[in-house]
Amino acid sequence: MADPIKSWEITDEKDYWNRRTFLRGGILAGTAATTTWLYRRLASPAGAGKEKEQGQPLTSGYLTPEGETATDLYDITHYNNFYEFSTSKEGVAPRAERLITRPWTIEVGGLVHQPRTFDLDDLSRLGVEERVYRFRCVEAWSMVIPWLGVPLGRLLLLVEPMASARFVAFETKFDPSQMPNQRTGVLPWPYVEGLRLDEALHPLTLLSTGLYGKALLPQNGAPIRLVVPWKYGFKSIKSVVRIRLVAEQPPTTWSTVAPEEYGFYSNVHPGVSHPRWSQARERRIGSWGMRDTQLFNGYGAEVASLYTGLDLKQNY
Amino acid sequence: MASRKVDGQFLQTLLILNGAIPAVLLGWDAWWGQLGTHPQEFAIRTTGSLTLIFLTLTLTVRPLMEWLRVPALIGLRRTAGLFSFFYGVLHLTAYSWFDKELQARAIIADTLERPFIFLGMAAFLLLLPLAVTSTRAMLRRLGGQRWRRIHWAVYPAACAGVVHYYLLVKADTTNPLGFALAIGLLLVYRLLRHRLRGYRMTGPIRSA
Numbered sequence: 125m126a127d128p129i130k131s132w133e134i135t136d137e138k139d140y141w142n143r144r145t146f147l148r149g150g151i152l153a154g155t156a157a158t159t160t161w162l163y164r165r166l167a168s169p170a171g172a173g174k175e176k177e178q179g180q181p182l183t184s185g186y187l188t189p190e191g192e193t194a195t196d197l198y199d200i201t202h203y204n205n206f207y208e209f210s211t212s213k214e215g216v217a218p219r220a221e222r223l224i225t226r227p228w229t230i231e232v233g234g235l236v237h238q239p240r241t242f243d244l245d246d247l248s249r250l251g252v253e254e255r256v257y258r259f260r261c262v263e264a265w266s267m268v269i270p271w272l273g274v275p276l277g278r279l280l281l282l283v284e285p286m287a288s289a290r291f292v293a294f295e296t297k298f299d300p301s302q303m304p305n306q307r308t309g310v311l312p313w314p315y316v317e318g319l320r321l322d323e324a325l326h327p328l329t330l331l332s333t334g335l336y337g338k339a340l341l342p343q344n345g346a347p348i349r350l351v352v353p354w355k356y357g358f359k360s361i362k363s364v365v366r367i368r369l370v371a372e373q374p375p376t377t378w379s380t381v382a383p384e385e386y387g388f389y390s391n392v393h394p395g396v397s398h399p400r401w402s403q404a405r406e407r408r409i410g411s412w413g414m415r416d417t418q419l420f421n422g423y424g425a426e427v428a429s430l431y432t433g434l435d436l437k438q439n440y
Numbered sequence: 441m442a443s444r445k446v447d448g449q450f451l452q453t454l455l456i457l458n459g460a461i462p463a464v465l466l467g468w469d470a471w472w473g474q475l476g477t478h479p480q481e482f483a484i485r486t487t488g489s490l491t492l493i494f495l496t497l498t499l500t501v502r503p504l505m506e507w508l509r510v511p512a513l514i515g516l517r518r519t520a521g522l523f524s525f526f527y528g529v530l531h532l533t534a535y536s537w538f539d540k541e542l543q544a545r546a547i548i549a550d551t552l553e554r555p556f557i558f559l560g561m562a563a564f565l566l567l568l569p570l571a572v573t574s575t576r577a578m579l580r581r582l583g584g585q586r587w588r589r590i591h592w593a594v595y596p597a598a599c600a601g602v603v604h605y606y607l608l609v610k611a612d613t614t615n616p617l618g619f620a621l622a623i624g625l626l627l628v629y630r631l632l633r634h635r636l637r638g639y640r641m642t643g644p645i646r647s648a
Binding site: 148151152155156159160163164166167169198199202203207211213214263265310311381397399400401402407409412413414 | 450453454457458461462465469474475476477478479480481482486489539541550553554555556607608610611612
């Protein structure tokens with residue numbers, strides 16, 4: 125009777141174990157590499173290459189009047205909420221690179237006697253100032269940002285608001301070919317915001333064109349954005365193309381999406397919690413612990429008088 | 441139906457190696473200060489996602505075993521479950537330390553006031569007894585029937601974990617909905633399995 129497998133055909137035991145060990149080592153190494161790659165892809169933090177960034181000052185001489193140091197430029201430009209590009213704060217900067225910010229115009233109209241379209245040079249001629257403001261995000265983190273900008277009031281006075289104008293409505297650019305997330309339904313587009321006219325005329329309210337002495341980058345709302353330092357960051361609408369003076373309180377994006385969480389006023393208030401998290405404390409980007417949040421983000425001396433008689437807990 | 445023989449010990453090694461990699465990378469990046477602009481938030485978010493990923497994997501083991509007919513796979517369930525618990529502990533620690541500065545009062549107040557924190561805590565407390573009773577000795581002590589009943593808690597824990605995630609995002613619900621879909625399908629499969637397959641769970645259960 126013939127043996128179907130010749131004895132010399134049987135793999136030597138030593139070779140068998142070698143091959144098995146080799147194969148298993150390969151599988152372990154292969155999966156480990158894949159897992160590492162997946163982790164790096166899905167969970168890469170912003171600023172991982174911070175030190176490598178060339179020619180950008182990481183610290184600065186900019187201070188608030190209270191002596192707080194400005195946040196690193198890298199952090200200001202790589203940790204952004206700008207849902208038109210990405211809902212990931214780290215993902216905004218790379219996806220916003222392609223935004224064309226010149227030429228750019230802002231159309232100012234509505235209840236005004238002198239409706240007018242401003243380009244960037246027109247705005248600069250109104251007198252650009254440098255202001256170092258605290259910036260408090262509704263997500264309980266904050267930064268200190270040295271803005272360049274024009275007080276919004278100057279521009280509003282030029283167009284001569286009518287007596288019936290009581291609010292100011294702002295609108296972000298809508299162009300899904302440049303702002304890819306506008307193709308999704310994450311938020312209703314375009315992003316809109318609003319202020320009471322007296323808030324808009326307040327000397328602290330800025331139309332910003334730059335920060336750290338340079339023109340704004342797209343992720344920060346280039347070429348022109350609103351800055352209202354005593355309100356949560358989402359009020360400071362980015363990449364503005366239209367400003368209208370109106371008689372009634374205009375709709376604002378977040379208060380439309382989640383009215384019980386975000387109000388029209390959205391003044392920084394440590395005593396009024398977001399329904400899902402506390403606003404009592406905040407983390408200043410660049411420092412480890414949490415600090416107490418200040419009423420009106422510390423600008424109470426300047427702006428509290430705007431709200432006398434107004435229940436800030438009702439009108440959040 | 442023939443089942444395939446695969447070395448269970450090797451599968452364990454494979455899972456332990458790959459399960460540990462995210463923790464090692466997170467630790468490495470933290471050591472070198474490479475967790476980005478908001479490292480505390482990054483650590484909390486990443487460990488939370490890893491908890492849900494390993495919880496979903498845990499629930500996938502049994503259907504996968506049945507589909508591939510590789511009995512040795514079932515041994516991975518405990519390991520995956522313990523990885524989920526491990527990342528859950530890191531997640532809770534990071535939140536309590538970084539966001540609440542280990543203030544017990546603040547943590548309790550947060551838990552009672554905020555539904556999403558409450559659900560996260562509930563999910564963790566549901567996983568705790570599962571981790572404690574995950575050893576073979578505990579399985580023997582409790583008896584299969586009781587052990588199995590206790591370990592059903594993995595489903596409510598997973599649901600609480602997903603709702604916890606869903607409630608915390610501001611607008612983009614893609615990720616939590618993805619987890620909800622996966623866990624929902626696995627739960628439906630689990631509930632319908634007897635009818636689909638026409639057999640009851642009478643075989644010996646193995647915890648490792």
